[in-house]
Structure formats: C-alpha cells, structure tokens
Amino acid sequence: MKMFLIVCVVLGSLFSQCVRAERVKDVSMVEGVRSNQLVGYGLVVGLPGTGEQSRFTEQSFKAMLSSFGITMPSSLKPKIKNVAAVAVHADLPPFVKPGQKIDVTVSSIGSAGSLRGGTLLQTFMKGVDGNVYAIAQGSLIVGGLGAEGLDGSRVVINTPTVGRVPNGAMVERAVKSPFTQGDHITFNLNSPDFTTAKRLADTINALVGPNSAKPLDAASVRVIAPRDPSQRVAYLSTLENLEFKPADTNAKIIVNSRTGTIVIGKNVKLQPAAITHGGLTVTIAEQQNVAQPQALAQGETVVTQQSIIDVDTDDSRAFVFDPGVSLDDLVRAINQVGAAPGDLMAILEALKEAGAINGQLVVI
Numbered sequence: 001m002k003m004f005l006i007v008c009v010v011l012g013s014l015f016s017q018c019v020r021a022e023r024v025k026d027v028s029m030v031e032g033v034r035s036n037q038l039v040g041y042g043l044v045v046g047l048p049g050t051g052e053q054s055r056f057t058e059q060s061f062k063a064m065l066s067s068f069g070i071t072m073p074s075s076l077k078p079k080i081k082n083v084a085a086v087a088v089h090a091d092l093p094p095f096v097k098p099g100q101k102i103d104v105t106v107s108s109i110g111s112a113g114s115l116r117g118g119t120l121l122q123t124f125m126k127g128v129d130g131n132v133y134a135i136a137q138g139s140l141i142v143g144g145l146g147a148e149g150l151d152g153s154r155v156v157i158n159t160p161t162v163g164r165v166p167n168g169a170m171v172e173r174a175v176k177s178p179f180t181q182g183d184h185i186t187f188n189l190n191s192p193d194f195t196t197a198k199r200l201a202d203t204i205n206a207l208v209g210p211n212s213a214k215p216l217d218a219a220s221v222r223v224i225a226p227r228d229p230s231q232r233v234a235y236l237s238t239l240e241n242l243e244f245k246p247a248d249t250n251a252k253i254i255v256n257s258r259t260g261t262i263v264i265g266k267n268v269k270l271q272p273a274a275i276t277h278g279g280l281t282v283t284i285a286e287q288q289n290v291a292q293p294q295a296l297a298q299g300e301t302v303v304t305q306q307s308i309i310d311v312d313t314d315d316s317r318a319f320v321f322d323p324g325v326s327l328d329d330l331v332r333a334i335n336q337v338g339a340a341p342g343d344l345m346a347i348l349e350a351l352k353e354a355g356a357i358n359g360q361l362v363v364i
Helices: 002-017 055-067 194-208 229-240 327-336 341-353
Strands: 028-030 036-045 083-092 101-108 119-126 132-139 145-148 154-157 162-171 184-189 213-215 220-224 252-256 261-264 273-277 280-291 302-312 360-363
Touching (some): 036 055, 036 101, 036 132, 083 119, 119 162, 194 213, 194 220, 194 229
Parallel strands (some): 252 360
Antiparallel strands (some): 028 184, 036 119, 083 101, 119 132, 132 162, 145 154, 184 220, 213 220, 252 261, 273 280, 280 302
C-alpha cells in the first residue's frame, strides 16, 4: 500500500508536469454539433414466462392487437406472461441521415423478471419536440441472468431487466444542424479556462490571420468561417487538428478513502505548518536566506526563500527537502516513515482545514 500511494502521487505530479500539446478536437466541441436523446414505449415479446401481468401491459397488448385488426372483448383478461412493457431510449448522433441505424437500450418498466430471449416489437422513438425520429425493433442482447427456485430462493447476476439491440433503430428523420449557418463557428471547451481559451484563439489566429478567432468567455472561442458547406468542412478539418498547449489544471488533491488512492496535482503547494497525528509529527517551515553579491560584482543583496519539511516518528527520523516543497514531497516523507494510508488522509484533511494547502481537497 505504501508503494501504491507513492506511485499515485508520482503519476499525478508527472501528468501535470508533462503537459503536451493537445489537438483542438480533443479539448473542445463545435457548438451545434451534438447528439439528441430519443425515447419510446414498446413491448417485448417471446419471453420464457418471465414477463408481467399488469394493467398497462394488458392495455398495450390489446392496443397492439387492435392495430392489426384484432379486437378483444373488454371483459377478457389475456394471460401474457411472455410479454413485458419496456422503455426504449437512444442517442441520435449529429449528422445521422434517414436510413442509417443506431443502437438502442431497452429497460423493463414493470415487474418482468427478465428480458432474456425477448424481441422488441416496432417502437416509435420521439425527440423532445414530440416528433418521431427513429423506429426500433429487434432481438435483445441481455447481459444479466436470473434464476428462481420453487422455494422462493433467487439468484440474480448483473441486471436481466435491461438489454440492448445493436443497430436496432432505423433513423426516419434527420435533425437540422446550425453548423452550416452564419459566418462563424464556435468552439466550446470541455473544461472552461480563460488561459486555455486565449491560447486556442492565439493558435488559430497564427494560422488563419489576426482577429480570425476571438475568445468570448472561459468556455467559447468564436472563429470566422466560410459559408460554403464544403469549404466549411475542409476549414474545420484543419482547425480541429491544430495542436496547442492548454493551461495547467487547478491545484487539486483527490482522495479515495475506500481504496487509499491519492492523486495530487503539480500546482499543489504547502504553507508553513506543524501537525502531530498519533506518533507522527510533520513540520513545515519557511526560512529566509540573505544572498550577498561578490565584491565588485555590482549586484544587489536579495532575500531567498527556503522551505523545510521535517517528519518525525517515535524513532526520531527526519527528512529535509530542497527549496520549493510541494505536497508530493510530504507524501513521500510520510511513506518513508511507514505511516498508514489513514494517517496520510488525516494529515491532508488537517492541512486543508488549517489553510496550509493552496489546492482543492476532494474526498470520494
């Protein structure tokens, strides 16, 4: 566990320090180019007795038969244990055209025991505007499994009441996209940051020309674009593959109290502090040194800052660090004296409470 904590800290630090150039398409998305959610209500048939007997299932079953010209007496109660009422949902990707197919997810909304072996009947899938954009149908693939004995004992593996139909929905209507409209396109950053937005605009301006791209806020950069659709596609293909260096992430510490995993960002720094936890004592101090220039060097006397961390246990072991102490140095010192992960977490929380850490502490 001790070595595991060291590895997590090193990875968190190196990941922040070795920030390399990123492509525009990896850190942002084009405004208006988005997916849309679809949902529908349908029936799954052919279940091996794992369906349900409910009022809305019977009503849906009778309505389905009625659409085929079969009318059942209102007093007749059908026995349909091989039928289940389900909700069907999917994401309609951008620029998908009629005739193309998308995957759908099917979930039981009643008391059905399992959807394994069932077939989804024709289901209309609607968008938020109420229009039908796709029609779903097909055999379900269910990853879960359930079994029940006569004495009431039951075994359930994963979730047998949820399944998927790969390429199970045929797209019937395309969603209009604002991509080809106007004289601009806008990049929205996945992680809003003022510095990243400025660097993205500067990178585009260096290629296209001054004032071609303007940051609107911490999340959006607007770029002049041609109106012709084919030219706009080629133009965007060039822009989205540009590489630039995003800004460093905020100083943050993430602690998983269940697994003992701790990830620390590069920009997390410590202020002078002293902590005692059980038999463990941690001291953080700042020392000012005066540097004098050599004779006849025409220099100036300056004051330099030196940070020192001491970690002591019952056997009085101590560690001194070079100037510029960061939190990963503290973690390494605590691990070297054999402290438990719980001790490290308690120290981090105490440091944050005392205001000795400049970053955000997130405990999950």
